Amino acid sequence: MNELIELGLWQLLAAYIFVLVLFVILKIKGIDREKELLISTIRMTLQLTLVGYILIYLFENNHIVWTLLIIIIMQFFAFQNIIKRAKYPLNKRIKQVIIISMSIGTLVSIFYFIIVVVQVSPWYDARYFIPIAGMMIGNAMTGISLGIYRLVEAMNTQKQEIEAALMLGATPKMAAENIIKQAFDAAILPTINSMVGMGIVFLPGMMTGQILAGLSPITAVQYQIAIMLGIVGSVSLTVILFVQLGYKTYFTDRAQLYDSEKL
Amino acid sequence: MVFTLKEVQYKDIINIEKLHIPGRKITCIVGQSGSGKSTLLRLLNHLISYDHGTIIYKNVSLQQIDPIQLRREVIMASQVPTIFAGTVKDNLLIGLKFSEKPFVDDPKLKAVLELVCLNKSLTDNAEQLSGGEKQRLALARVLLLNPEVYLLDEPTSALDSETETKVMGNFIREVQNKQKTLIIVTHSNKLAETCADTIIELKNGRIIDVKEF
Numbered sequence: 001m002n003e004l005i006e007l008g009l010w011q012l013l014a015a016y017i018f019v020l021v022l023f024v025i026l027k028i029k030g031i032d033r034e035k036e037l038l039i040s041t042i043r044m045t046l047q048l049t050l051v052g053y054i055l056i057y058l059f060e061n062n063h064i065v066w067t068l069l070i071i072i073i074m075q076f077f078a079f080q081n082i083i084k085r086a087k088y089p090l091n092k093r094i095k096q097v098i099i100i101s102m103s104i105g106t107l108v109s110i111f112y113f114i115i116v117v118v119q120v121s122p123w124y125d126a127r128y129f130i131p132i133a134g135m136m137i138g139n140a141m142t143g144i145s146l147g148i149y150r151l152v153e154a155m156n157t158q159k160q161e162i163e164a165a166l167m168l169g170a171t172p173k174m175a176a177e178n179i180i181k182q183a184f185d186a187a188i189l190p191t192i193n194s195m196v197g198m199g200i201v202f203l204p205g206m207m208t209g210q211i212l213a214g215l216s217p218i219t220a221v222q223y224q225i226a227i228m229l230g231i232v233g234s235v236s237l238t239v240i241l242f243v244q245l246g247y248k249t250y251f252t253d254r255a256q257l258y259d260s261e262k263l
Numbered sequence: 264m265v266f267t268l269k270e271v272q273y274k275d276i277i278n279i280e281k282l283h284i285p286g287r288k289i290t291c292i293v294g295q296s297g298s299g300k301s302t303l304l305r306l307l308n309h310l311i312s313y314d315h316g317t318i319i320y321k322n323v324s325l326q327q328i329d330p331i332q333l334r335r336e337v338i339m340a341s342q343v344p345t346i347f348a349g350t351v352k353d354n355l356l357i358g359l360k361f362s363e364k365p366f367v368d369d370p371k372l373k374a375v376l377e378l379v380c381l382n383k384s385l386t387d388n389a390e391q392l393s394g395g396e397k398q399r400l401a402l403a404r405v406l407l408l409n410p411e412v413y414l415l416d417e418p419t420s421a422l423d424s425e426t427e428t429k430v431m432g433n434f435i436r437e438v439q440n441k442q443k444t445l446i447i448v449t450h451s452n453k454l455a456e457t458c459a460d461t462i463i464e465l466k467n468g469r470i471i472d473v474k475e476f
Contacts, residue, residue, distance in 0.1 A: 164345030167308055168408065169335035169362035255330040256310055 004214035016041075058126040067124035071110075071133050078102060078141040085145045088152040093249035097242060098144065105238025106133070106140050113230040135206070135227055136234040139191060143235040144242050147187030151243060154179040155250045162257060172251040180243045187239040191232055198228065265412060265444045266307060271316035276302045277468045279316075284461070286321075286412075289435060289445045291455035294465035300448040301342060303465070304414045307446070308339040335362045339414040342448075344401035346392070351376070351400060352385035358404040367407065378433045379403045380426060394421040399430060406437060412444040419451065427451065431458065 019041055026034045058066050082098055083090060090098075110133050114120045120128040155162070158179065165175035173180075198204055203211075206227060210220035250258055265286035271279045277299045284290050292300045305311050306318060309330045318325045320333065347357055355372050359365070372385055379399040383392065389400060398421050405413060418434075419427040435458050438445045449455055455462050464472040 160341075160343065161345055161347065163310060164341060165357075165361055166310060167334060167339040167341060168358045168404070169331060169338065171331055174361055252312075254309065254312060254326075255334075256312065 055126070055130065058130065062122070062124065062126055064122075064124045067126055067129050070126070070130055071107075071137075074133060074137050075102060075106070078137050082141055082145050082148065086148055086152070088149075088156065090148070090152070091249065094148075094152070094246055097245040097249060098148070101238050101241035101245060102137075102140060102144060105241050106137050106234050109136050109140075109230055109234030109237060112233075113226075117226055117230065131206075132227065132230070136230060139231045140234050140238040143187040143191060143239050146190065147183045147239045147242055148246075150186040151179060151183040151246050154182060155247070159257060166255065166257070172248065172255050176247040176250070180247055183243045183246075184239055187243075188236060191235045195228055195232065198224075204228070265321060267317075267319040269317045269319075271306070271313045271318060273302060273306060273311065273313045273468075275468070277306065277313070279303075279468070279470055282463070282470060282473075284444075284446060284463075286444050287442050288460040289438070289447070289458050290461045290463060291459035292446065292448045292463045292465060293450070293452070293455050298465040299468035300465055301416050302468075304339060304416050304446065304448055307412075308337055308414055309333050310339070335408075336410055337412040337414060338362075338405050338408050338410040340401050340405050340416065340418060342416040342420065344394075344397040346389045346397050346400065349389060350385060351381075351383050351387050351389050351392075354389045354400055355385075355404055355407055358408050362408055364408065372407075375403045375406050376400075378406060378437060380430050380433070395423075395426065398422065402430065402434060406434065409441065410443070412446065413438060415445070415447045417448055417450065419449075419454065424453070427454065428457075 019037070023034055023037055026037065058070070079099060079102060082102075083095065110129075111123075113132055113136070114123050114129060118128060118132070123129070155176070162175045162179075166172070194204075204224050207217075207220045207224040210223065211217055252258060264283045266282075266284040268279050268282040268284075270281075271277060292303060294300050302311070306313055307320075309325055309328075312326070320328060320337065325333065347354055349357075352369070352372060355375070356366055359367070369385060376383065376385075379402045381396060381399040381403060383396065383400075389397070392400060398418060402415070402418055405415075419431060422430060431454060435445065447454070447459075460476055462472075462474045462476075463470060464474075
C-alpha cells in the first residue's frame, strides 16, 4: 500500500482557494449566497479545528467522566437542533417524548455497538466512543426531525378523521394508526435509501475517511457495514419510541383529542 | 332514561340545568345554528368533557365509564361525513374494525346500503361519492355497528326532501325494530315532527322547550 499523504498547510490553503474561486463565481453571477458560503466555511474551519484539539486531549486523557460529559453535550445539542428544525410549535409533552426516545434509542444502540459489536475495552475509550456516538445521535436526530414533521402536521390537519374514528369506538392508537405509520416511514426512508445507494452511488463519508487515512478498504468496509447497521438500529429504535409515545401526547386520558389551544 | 344531565356546563356553549333523554325512543334536538346542539352530542359521545355538572348514562356517571366502551355503545356520526381512503366496502368495514366487532359478509353490506338508498357497488371508490352519498354511506356504517344509542348530527343535511324521508324512514324503522335509542340533531322541522317521540329545543346552550308526543 502507498504511504499516507499528510495534508500540509499549503495543501489546505489550496482547498480554500478552490472555495474562493466559487465565491468569486457567485459574486460575478450575482447569486446572493456568498455571505452564507463565507460564514459557513469559517464556522466549519473553527468548529473542526476546535474539535480536533478537544479530541487529541480526550484521546490522551481517557476518562469515563469525559466520555459521559461528551455524550450529554451531544444529546443536548441534538435536542436543541430538533426543536429548532420543527416547523410547528411543539408542546411540552412532545418535547419530553423527544428527550426520552432520543436518550433511550441512541444509548441502547451506542452501548450495544461499543460493548457487543466492536468490543471496545475500556468501553469509554474516546477514540471509539465519540465517533460512534456522534454518528448514531446525528442520524437519529435527522430521523426524529422528519418523524416529528409528519406526525405533528398530520395530527393537526387530520383532526376530523381522528375524531370520526373515535366517535365510532376506535382507541386513540387505532385512530392514529395511519399517521403513526406515515411518520415512521418518513423518518426511516432516508436511512434505508442511503443504505441502498451505498457503494454504488457514493462512498460513505466514514469509509472514505478511513481509506484516505490509510486503512485497508476491507477493514473500512467492515466498519462501514457495522456502523450502518448500528445507525439503522439506532434510527429505528428512536423513531419507534418517538411515534409510539408521541401520538399519545395528542390524547387525554379520556381518549379525547386535546384542544389545539391547550397543547 | 338512557341519559340524564344535571347542571351541565361546557365553556359558555352549554348550560343545561336538567335533562332526561329516554331510552328506546327517538329524540330530536332542534335549535338555531350556534345553539349548542352538536356540542351536546359530542358531550354525550364523550368526545369532550363537561366543565361542571354530571352526565349519567344508564345510572353511571360518564366520567366513570371507559370512554372507548361508551363510544362503542353510543355511536356518533358527525355533521360532515368522514370518508376514509378506499372503497365503499372499506368504509363500511372500518367502523366494525374500530369497534372491534366481527366483519360481516357482502350480502349484509349490500343490504345495509339498500336501507340507506345508496345504489353503489361495494368496490366503488368512496372518496368520489357526492356529499349526499357520503352522508348515506356514513349512516350505513353506523347502522352496521348496531349500537345501543345512535347519535346523528344533521344526518340528512345534504339530501333532498324525498330522499331524506325514505332514508330516515328506513333508518328509524330499523332502530325501532331493534329497540334502540336514537338522538338526532336536525334543522329539519319536518323530520323532527314526523319521527320524534321527544323534541328538545336549545337556544344559547340552554333548553327552552321539551315536547313529548
